[in-house]
Amino acid sequence: MRSRRIPRWRLLTWVILAFNLGMLLWLVVALDAAGESGERCGGELCRDAVDLGSSTAAWLVIFLWLAGVVLLGVAWFLTHRTEGPHGRHRR
DSSP, rough: OOOOOOOOOOOHHHHHHHHHHHHHHHHHHHHHHHHHHTTTSSSHHHHHHHHHHHHHHHHHHHHHHHHHHHHHHHHHHTTTOOOOOOBOOOO
């Protein structure tokens, strides 16, 4: 029988995965909250202001997400062990 187990990924791989899941959750929660706050407005000007603020916040979350992914990706590649000329891992 085959044993099921968690893959042996590096710690930074798990950090990147957790970061992406956290950012996705943040974006979904922020967009949901923005949709609810727009329903409470009485006038068109209020809804327009909420829409502008919501889109600005969503783009900020997306920018932070992309910046974090780039930084974590660079760190992942820099800390990745590659095989040297003799088949051994380089440190």
